[in-house]
Amino acid sequence: MSASTKKVICVTVCDHWIGYGIARSLLLSQNKDSDYTIRAIGRDMRCMKILEEFGAEVIQINYENHETIEHACQDCTWMIMISEMDENRVTMAKTFVDVCKKVDVKNLCFLSTLGANDAKEKSLCDFREMERCVESTVDYWTILRLSFLDQRLHHFAQDVSEKGVLPLPIRSQDSMAPIHFDDLQCVLVHLMFREDGTFIPRMDSKHQRKHYTLTGPEIVNGEMMVNMLNKVLDREDEEKITFEEITREESEEYLKSPCDEINEFTTGMIGSLLQKFKHLWSGAPDSEGDDVKKQEKKDDTEDLTPPLCPCDMEIEIILDFFDYVKEGKANHVSGDFKKITGEEPKRLVDFFKSHRDEFDRRRQ
Numbered sequence: 001m002s003a004s005t006k007k008v009i010c011v012t013v014c015d016h017w018i019g020y021g022i023a024r025s026l027l028l029s030q031n032k033d034s035d036y037t038i039r040a041i042g043r044d045m046r047c048m049k050i051l052e053e054f055g056a057e058v059i060q061i062n063y064e065n066h067e068t069i070e071h072a073c074q075d076c077t078w079m080i081m082i083s084e085m086d087e088n089r090v091t092m093a094k095t096f097v098d099v100c101k102k103v104d105v106k107n108l109c110f111l112s113t114l115g116a117n118d119a120k121e122k123s124l125c126d127f128r129e130m131e132r133c134v135e136s137t138v139d140y141w142t143i144l145r146l147s148f149l150d151q152r153l154h155h156f157a158q159d160v161s162e163k164g165v166l167p168l169p170i171r172s173q174d175s176m177a178p179i180h181f182d183d184l185q186c187v188l189v190h191l192m193f194r195e196d197g198t199f200i201p202r203m204d205s206k207h208q209r210k211h212y213t214l215t216g217p218e219i220v221n222g223e224m225m226v227n228m229l230n231k232v233l234d235r236e237d238e239e240k241i242t243f244e245e246i247t248r249e250e251s252e253e254y255l256k257s258p259c260d261e262i263n264e265f266t267t268g269m270i271g272s273l274l275q276k277f278k279h280l281w282s283g284a285p286d287s288e289g290d291d292v293k294k295q296e297k298k299d300d301t302e303d304l305t306p307p308l309c310p311c312d313m314e315i316e317i318i319l320d321f322f323d324y325v326k327e328g329k330a331n332h333v334s335g336d337f338k339k340i341t342g343e344e345p346k347r348l349v350d351f352f353k354s355h356r357d358e359f360d361r362r363r364q
Contacts, residue, residue: 006075007036007199009192010105012096013082014051014058015042016314018111018181022080025185027054036199041072043084063092069099076100077201078192079108083130085313093130097137107203108141109191110134111184113321114213114330116145121320123313131211140203144187147215147330148178148321150351153225154358155255155310155318160229161361165244169251169322172222172243175331177215180346183337187214190341213334217345225348232352233360248319255315 009026013019023040030038039057040048052058059072073079079100084092100108116127127145134141159167191207192200220228222243229241246254310318324330337345352359 007077007201008039008057008075009036009078009080010039010041010073010076011080011082012041013084014040014056015044015047016082016085019080019082020047020051021181022082022185022188023051023056024054026188027051027056029189030055036077039072039076063088063095066095066099069096070103073099073103073105076103076105077107077199079105080188081108081110081134083111083127085311085317087313089313090126090129090133094133097133101137105138106140106201108134108138109188110141110143112143112145113317114145114147114215115321115324117211118329119320119324121323123317123320124324135209140208142191142203142207142209143211144184145211145213146179146184147213147334148176148325149184150178150180150216150346150348152318153178153351154355157355157358159254160241160359164235164239164241166222166226166229166241167244167246167251167254168222169246169248169319170222170325171245174325174328175219175221176325177217177219177330177333178348179214179216179337180348180351183216183345184214186343187212187337187340207340212336212340214337215332215334215345217333217347219331219333220348228349228352229359232349232356235360248323251319251322252315255310255318256312258309 011019011023011026014023019040019042023038026038030036037057038055039059040051041059041061042048043061043063045058045060048056048058048060059068061068061072063069081093081096081100083089086092097108110131112127112131113124115121115124116131119125119128131143134143156166156168159165191203194200222245226241226243229235233241235241321330337343
């Protein structure tokens with residue numbers, strides 16, 4: 001395939017679980033007749049080896065060496081750009097977007113966060129700065145502002161299972177509309193592919209220069225979450241799960257605790273924790289069967305998935321988002337998911353049903 005006709009979907013920050021998950025899902029959806037390539041981009045090659053085994057082009061970049069970024073972005077038709085989990089993320093984003101412009105990346109989709117446009121929290125404001133870099137530099141872009149991801153509730157599953165409490169740094173009546181990771185992937189597929197599965201080389205005009213807010217289908221608060229858990233896990237009377245409001249500092253300590261004994265720390269993916277956290281990952285919809293077909297030469301122990309052990313920058317984003325929730329700014333449902341896909345997003349209770357064993361390890 002010549003450079004002029006080559007179709008490449010690039011996913012950045014594939015050394016973090018979000019980028020890894022998106023790239024993995026796209027790889028699993030490919031078949032032998034697919035006329036496009038998936039390229040995984042990241043700083044830590046150790047965390048992307050599995051994607052290479054799944055068939056991805058894997059390219060390591062260094063923000064101090066722009067040539068590595070140019071190489072990674074070459075011939076890119078669709079760039080799915082994710083924020084680095086780094087204190088210099090805004091500068092890194094500007095560097096990356098400038099290179100996208102230089103090498104003529106055809107379409108860019110930036111994953112931002114709910115609150116980027118009206119938050120006072122620093123990490124959320126950083127996302128607005130990164131949005132501006134995209135808006136002012138490339139021609140064909142769309143921005144997806146994500147609500148809280150359902151999958152991040154896995155961080156709190158241990159206390160739900162062992163102590164019967166859901167500890168969050170919000171009040172029991174503070175509300176948000178969390179979205180399932182699979183729904184994010186669904187939106188990306190609808191942006192890049194037609195209904196018949198053919199590849200879209202140029203972003204549809206109805207999506208160009210648009211900001212979309214992706215939320216779940218319903219507003220939930222802490223009390224509603226524990227009610228869902230009690231129903232899903234059949235907890236009654238003294239066994240009922242309760243909501244516990246904790247401080248930001250307590251939550252920070254809690255989120256860091258799974259990694260306290262790990263010396264080698266990377267941006268959201270730790271090699272020695274891959275197997276330990278395998279059961280926490282939802283991956284793509286119905287992905288287990290696809291994994292077997294895609295990797296029939298591999299046994300289950302080799303089908304590793306990224307951990308949900310957050311680095312310091314991701315913890316900051318999580319805690320800032322909870323502060324945003326406490327301000328009452330996240331208590332709304334957007335219709336943008338249905339506008340793009342024509343479907344309804346997944347309900348939070350369905351996430352709990354799919355992962356009931358993680359939230360109640362007595363079932364394991």
